[in-house]
Amino acid sequence: MSDTKKTPKVEKITGIKGMNDMLPVDAPLWELFENTAQSVLKSYGFGQIRTPIVEQTALFARGLGAVTDVVEKEMYSFEDAMNGDRLTLRPENTAGVVRAAIEHNLTYEGPKRLWYTGPMFRHEKPQRGRYRQFYQLGAEALGFTGPDIDAELMMMCQRLWDDLGIADVRLEINSIGDAAERNNHRADLIAYFEQHQEQLDAEALRRLHTNPLRILDTKNPQMQELVNQAPKLLDYLGAESLAHFEGVQAILRHNSIPFVINSRLVRGLDYYNRTVFEWVSDELGAQGTICAGGRYDTLITMFGGKPTPSCGFAMGIERILELMKLSGEIHAPNQCDVYLVHQGAEAQMQSFVLSERLRDAGLDVVLHCASVSGIGSFKTQMKRADASGAAYAVIVGEDEMTEGVAMIKSLRSEDMENNQASVPFDTVVDYLVDQITGNDHHDHCTHTHH
Ligand code: ATP
Ligand code: MG
Numbered sequence: 001m002s003d004t005k006k007t008p009k010v011e012k013i014t015g016i017k018g019m020n021d022m023l024p025v026d027a028p029l030w031e032l033f034e035n036t037a038q039s040v041l042k043s044y045g046f047g048q049i050r051t052p053i054v055e056q057t058a059l060f061a062r063g064l065g066a067v068t069d070v071v072e073k074e075m076y077s078f079e080d081a082m083n084g085d086r087l088t089l090r091p092e093n094t095a096g097v098v099r100a101a102i103e104h105n106l107t108y109e110g111p112k113r114l115w116y117t118g119p120m121f122r123h124e125k126p127q128r129g130r131y132r133q134f135y136q137l138g139a140e141a142l143g144f145t146g147p148d149i150d151a152e153l154m155m156m157c158q159r160l161w162d163d164l165g166i167a168d169v170r171l172e173i174n175s176i177g178d179a180a181e182r183n184n185h186r187a188d189l190i191a192y193f194e195q196h197q198e199q200l201d202a203e204a205l206r207r208l209h210t211n212p213l214r215i216l217d218t219k220n221p222q223m224q225e226l227v228n229q230a231p232k233l234l235d236y237l238g239a240e241s242l243a244h245f246e247g248v249q250a251i252l253r254h255n256s257i258p259f260v261i262n263s264r265l266v267r268g269l270d271y272y273n274r275t276v277f278e279w280v281s282d283e284l285g286a287q288g289t290i291c292a293g294g295r296y297d298t299l300i301t302m303f304g305g306k307p308t309p310s311c312g313f314a315m316g317i318e319r320i321l322e323l324m325k326l327s328g329e330i331h332a333p334n335q336c337d338v339y340l341v342h343q344g345a346e347a348q349m350q351s352f353v354l355s356e357r358l359r360d361a362g363l364d365v366v367l368h369c370a371s372v373s374g375i376g377s378f379k380t381q382m383k384r385a386d387a388s389g390a391a392y393a394v395i396v397g398e399d400e401m402t403e404g405v406a407m408i409k410s411l412r413s414e415d416m417e418n419n420q421a422s423v424p425f426d427t428v429v430d431y432l433v434d435q436i437t438g439n440d441h442h443d444h445c446t447h448t449h450h
Contacts, residue, residue, distance in 0.1 A: 018132030129287030
């Protein structure tokens, strides 16, 4: 008897609120998303970059702007106990990518298309579609000035949605002009909100003189009418900003990418200018934005780099996976091809050899191994084989050892008479490869057999 059953009761340590575990049942969905995104990004010439999850707090404070939601109240910041450095778990990855690009001179030879994926951390109120550790995939096009790259980024997103089978998502675009244009608008916006101060909620009052543009982004239903009537930034754009915005629209129209102009669209982060865009779904409740992006022409100089006009986006992977689930088109079973069942020491050794040879041939194989209750009877092992989702069980017992054969049993065949065969050890691999690759309507997992 093993000791595990006598373990005394101990208090369980739980995970952290708002930080989720990805379980194997969801792995095929994540894999499908990641593989699809990776191939779309590659088809547009984007190269992957991985930066650390921890950066100096100053990077985000400078990059995101001090009066943004993220820097004001959402950052996981701490002091390095060893040397007192002020560090932060990245709440987003544009700042990190830009830091790395400057540090490694990535745009030395011309503009660069980059992408990243990974976990981000924000201390938010956890709810559907809003977590404290969440995953983003993003792209940054560094050193590009025109509307062409802005449109290309949006078209790349459209291709990703198409490839993922996501249909009901709409592209909203806006231009927030340059700093001078925003300043003119800002003065009028503050004056307008001051005239209607009694209608502002506490958050809006707090932002009135620090970041009034963000009031336009309010989710408070009582303020929607007020905000709808507010001076529109689009009316303050100069000729150059307007031409840029027109240019983006012309490319989208020419390529039949539907979009709507949302004059209230601003970005939560301060460093954006001109083009901003969001992809929004109505199927996700309050957290409907699956991707947000825009142009940030001055960010890199704020970090001490040479002027490098740029444009990028970040998408929330959890929200996208939820849409993929809702679209119902995903059945990527997490299955294997073969489960090996054995009884007796010699048969176990033979099964090890067989399973390695099957893997050499490109099959996915699960070898039955001992658990708390021991190696288990044939019956127990066959139950495991069924539960594994394998297409075939390969059975080796003492009789089979004597005869030099394995019993191969189809676990999915409806034809109960004809569902097993006795196969000599040295032809087991060929037999199974034939069965599995020869069967056209065989619906197994993602890899291909050679
Ligand atoms: P929101 O208005 O929903 O707070 P945001 O403006 O803070 O969004 P961005 O910083 O632009 O979001 O991040 C890009 C995308 O990342 C969002 O559109 C969303 O899909 C996703 N995202 C942002 N915060 C979270 C979170 N806490 N949990 C899950 N996904 C998130
Ligand atoms: Mg936010």
